[in-house]
Amino acid sequence: MPSSPSPVNSAVPLARTAAAAFTALPPEVLELGALFEAAGHELALVGGPVRDAFLGRAINDLDFATSALPDDSQRLLARWGDAHWDQGKDFGTIGARRGDVVVEVTTYRTEAYEIGSRKPVVTYGDSLLGDLTRRDFTVNAMAVRLPSLTFVDPHDGMRDLAEHVLRTPVSAEQSFDDDPLRIMRAARFSAQLGFDVAPEVMAAMTAMASRLEIVSAERVRDELVKLLLSPRPRRGLELLVYTGVAAVVLPELAQLQETVDEHGRHKDVYEHTLTVLDQAVALETGPDGAVPGPDLVLRLAAVMHDVGKPATRRFEAGGGVSFHHHELVGARLTSKRLKALRFDKHTTADVARLVELHLRFHGYGDGAWTDSAVRRYVTDAGDLLERLHRLTRADCTTRNRRKAMRLAAAYDDLEERIAALREAEELAAIRPELDGGQIMEILGIGPGPVIGQAYRFLLDLRMEHGPVGQDAARAALLSWWAARQDG
Template sequence: MSEASTPSAADSSPSSSHRELTAAQRNAVAELLRVSPVADELGRRFARAGHELHLVGGSVRDALLGRLGDDLDFCTDAHPDQTLRIIKGWAESIWETGREFGTIGAQRDGLRLEITTFRAEAYDQVSRNPVVEYGTNLADDLKRRDFTVNAMAVSLPDHRFTDPYGGLADLAARLIRTPGTPRESFGDDPLRMLRAARFAAQLRFAVHPDVREAMEKMATDLDRITAERIRDEFTKLLCGADPITGLRLLVDTGLADRFLPELSGLKLEIDEHAQHKDVYEHTLTVVSNAVSLEEDGPDFVLRMSALMHDVGKPATKAVGPDGRVSFHHHEVVGARLTKQRMKAMRYPKDVTAQVVGLVGLHLRFYGYGRGEWTDSAVRRYVTDAGDLLPRLHKLTRSDCTTRNRRKAAALAADYDALEQRIARIAAEEDLARVRPDLDGNAIMELLGVPPGPIVGRAWKHLKDVRLERGPLDRDEAEAELLRWARAEGLVD
């Protein structure tokens, strides 16, 4: 692709916006040159068959941002059956999972291609899923798209650039705006309101005031969208580069109240007689802290745990005779509320269990600095956390948001000491595989019992002893088992 074929800026003045547009052009050249052998070849195949093909949506946007990946989105006037005939024998693999929406998927030279028939997609204002009708031209297809930065196209194979709604200028201004009026756009697909917040989090873009106003007025329309679609958008938002901006937008526009009311509920009233930390602001800080501790990209489980760790506080808030505020057992209540909310949002059971586990454990560390923890308590901390321990370390550290530097330093030092102690005991006792010192077979042989509940009870007792006292040798373990069995009336 030559630079002359890429978008040109309308304003030739040496302004910041013009410089950003020029940079976007250069990004597009570099990114599209990389994929053009496959894209142009595909375009020629469609042209020979008498059909149009255009690179569209997020692919054009990301190319202009210099972050185009290996997933390319195309639109065409060809219907799915026609698309299949065109790519058959050329694509290395083909899938039809999106066929009901007019989309055919293919792979070629390491690139994943999604080719969608021009669409005129709208809601009937009652149903919870989009009604898809095929369109007839590129202009109408671009008009129905969510935002101007996603309503640009590069035609193939001639590389003609189409930008009818000023998406390039909005991209340079880092602005989220709709091609038509926000009310029309959100009326067609209310999920776009949530998507606006997601793009604010992912791309660090600002939301146009008209878009924001429509989000506030139409927030209740989100109730027409299925939990699964909301879940997927919210997950992308939370895993964005700047989730805090997206989360604030959800709360400020009232969108959060439609599917995650616990977040808005953290805005507890603070008065001069019952001072306590602003739980909402504290929570956003904890999320931000957790993001900073990630090592291998976005960790949804960690971020969601940080977001939900204090949702039990509103229900457990109490003011004592001295005016001090307490939230006793808010981690227990929070774990229950988290499970209920994630179930309602249709998160997988294993993901929900991990987040719930972290919320329930996040307070366990406090009190360690008072010197009350025995080695047994450390073993239980590690065993209860299990595979969640690395995330629990990060969540606990993230939860320290005090502005008192001395207190913050003391908490950090305490947790450093706990991690060192865990490492020492783990090296000595292999905490990752804490098991009773006798297995089930040994228990049955020593007690002379068959498989059944007695073996399970004995196994649990020996594990508790193992956690309390550390490893036992064979003789000690057998003696402990017999002592327990006599106390239970199982042996003489």
């Protein structure tokens, strides 16, 4: 049998790819390196751009490390660029733009958390090697000195890149102690790059998961979002759950494992959830489609759609299992978790609404919905309808091919009915035939709670019977009003 390629041999194509990328850097970048060098400072391209050059990926972010202090960087960037900004100056970072080239230059630094603090303390370093040693993973601890284009790799990052493995430049325990958020980054990079996590890194993630409690919710959220929007979100989530990190940052997902039933009375909800996520991702569309991927709301809803099951599981007489109203419980748990992670109100409301609605379709299985029920389905989903279509389809993970085909056909039928009603009735903008002003004029009353009640009556009429015309709506309103007066 042929032997496996050695790390050295497998790294050769990577080095060739990177060399081509580095020599193709914009001339403005080399000019910037020469400017810093002439001023007596070091400047190096670092981190993600170097890693991506080896992987043959487009270099979108130009991040540099320098020996210059922020004030010196700012003066030099002001000379080099058309514009510059200092919003990140407290963290040693100055940004600038020259034409289409945007750069960020950060003074050599280290970050560490003080006891009880949720914000890292930034201190400046004195060398490129020291700066690289303090970075999260070896594949992000490579640099290219400018303007000489000298490659610097003190921790064998290119070897780990060739082996598709995530290791830390120093011991994983020290790295995670300095910045616990790196625990989340391990899962995020695994999801983004498809890399394995070294055993010692995984062990440290497990042992130190509780350290994430000192990190701000916003920073945890941002890493979770990057993980979910990655090409392989399932991979990252599985790592979080396996190491116990999910129990700290997304406990509702970890708790789905509690529903595993050794007696086989129902499916594995945790594995089902991960499969739903995979299938939802596959149903995302291109940029011009209904749900352009990657779609955060759809992916979050897929992850959270069954989180109400652990709290609602009941063993029924005869050996069955039920999860009554788990969609309502799940919606509340989802809203609470996303608020704790400081997601914005719109995202929180949308994801919770999808969780609440994800079972609604199953009442349609026999195709017996009335037009009224279809109208309510569309109205309740609102702007989330296309996502709800995809979440509902993704939620079918049965291995029974006949059942799966039956459910798919039923949903095809529902979508066809929605399309037909939309064409006939402008379904997306269902409103009563009479507005508030007309209601007041017909009833001869002024503004007040009764107008809202009348409006809802007419909306229910529209839902139940479709367009009835203003004359029929007026007659129904007067009958409703007379019944109220008699009552």
